[in-house]
Amino acid sequence: MESPPDRERQYPSRVDDPEAVPFLPDMCTLQAVFLLVLLGELLALALTLADSGLWRFDWEGLGFRSFLIQWIVLLSAASLCPLRFVLSTLPSWWAGVASYALVLLITLVCSGLGVWLVDGWQSADGWVLGGNLILSAIFSGVVLRYLYVQQQWSNQQKAELRARIQALQSRIQPHFLFNSMNSIASLISVDPDKAELLVEDLSSLFRASLAEPGLVSLADELELCRHYLAIEQIRLGPRLQTKWHVSETIESQLSEYQIPSLLVQPLLENAIVHGIQPRAEGGVIDIHLDGHKQRLNLRIENPVVGATELQASRGNRIALDNIRHRLQAYFGDEARFEAQSLDERFVVELSYPPANAQG
Structure with missing residues (x-):
């Protein structure tokens, strides 16, 4: 029997983590x-x-x-x-x-x-x-x-504030903004219709980053992800390939499911920055979405660049840790979040009961 794959947690224990979430408020003040x-x-x-x-x-x-x-x-x-x-x-x-x-x-x-x-x-x-x-x-x-x-x-409240600040900072990063603007400028004379669509995609991302954090429909969150992927597709071209695996049950009821805003998009950004962009040949991001009324399951897979230390960088750890905190804030112990390297793929899995949101 093969030994189970080594799992690399992208966050330290809560006791050692300066951003750990306490169970009770500080009663020693x-x-x-x-x-x-x-x-x-x-x-x-x-x-x-x-x-x-x-x-x-x-x-x-x-x-x-x-x-x-x-x-x-x-x-x-x-x-x-x-x-x-x-x-x-x-x-x-x-x-x-x-x-x-x-x-x-x-x-x-x-x-x-x-x-x-x-x-x-x-x-x-x-x-x-x-x-x-x-x-x-x-x-x-x-x-x-x-x-x-x-x-x-x-x-x-703190998790939502961190998510909002992180999302805003990631959108205003000079590299992302300059790359997007350069893509728009290069398309204006060649394909103005596509340039217009790219502007709309970019505005949708900014609008979501500046909106009040909270629960949104799964349909809206996936639409935001498609806007983001469209922008990165222009920049990376054929190097970026995405495959959606959405079950029929979920696809027919996307508007009925609730999910914390800006939860899936950072995972896709993480997959592109750490798994696709460093590879000359690019790679494929697989997005699996299934479940039922009692539980929603999401899995995102991307290639691993060499050793797993790139995927375990500080920026990546903070992003994944923030998502874990947000899931726990909304769904408590019923939410599950795990990141691991498996068969030369980096896999992020999350699962939660949509009907039990505490927010």
Whole structure:
């Protein structure tokens, strides 16, 4: 049996990556600590009011509850801070369970120590610990869920901003712009109709680069890709060949599928820059698109230039890493993204459930 092909990930681990996506926001900043302390104090005040009322307000009880809650809040924040990038390497469900369990464990330890230090251990203190755990489970569950949703929203906004900036920069690159303008100038006297089409293709790319990022129909995204390929076809001529393999199911429902804007075009640009352009004879880019209502599968293949180090360049890694982040921001752990060298071809595969977009 042949050993499986070596797979070259185009991105480092999230812990080492400066652009890694954290699971929770940073709770060790001054503002975050202040808000957590304030929430803890409000909880202590609410519990004391519910227990003793306003007329016979229990100041001693407020002090004990405040002391206990603040220890739980601050220890939980201090524990989750260094773990937020480690948690991001786990599936969201497991990361959430781990965070939740850690807070409950801290609650149990702090409550047990607090009860023992005040009156020693009594037989009825088990009910006290149980009540504290229930309150902590409710309160921490709500807070952790809010922090997670807030961080996912922030991750999505940052990923979209990176995509927009990267797309804009790639379009305004002097080489790309000059090559496009030179192609237009050379066609004006020879084939003005084709020159006009090239101008329209270029304007479509600029329009997409400047548009607000978000979900678009698969039909629009593929149309943008065809505009881009038409521009590069003029420049590279017969060296660039593209083959589309779109299943009948997908082709008949292109407008019904949603995809993050400017997701496929950068993959084609990567294939041309790293797989076609460096080769004197050019090559073929194969684009496979299939799936069903529950899942969409896209695979792009291009030739490998010599060793795979060209394909693993920093610019390529950033582009692929950005696409992975955007897919995760929209579709969570159900999105899959993989890049590998296989049989002298560089293959990028992505898959996601279109109906489960979070954006």
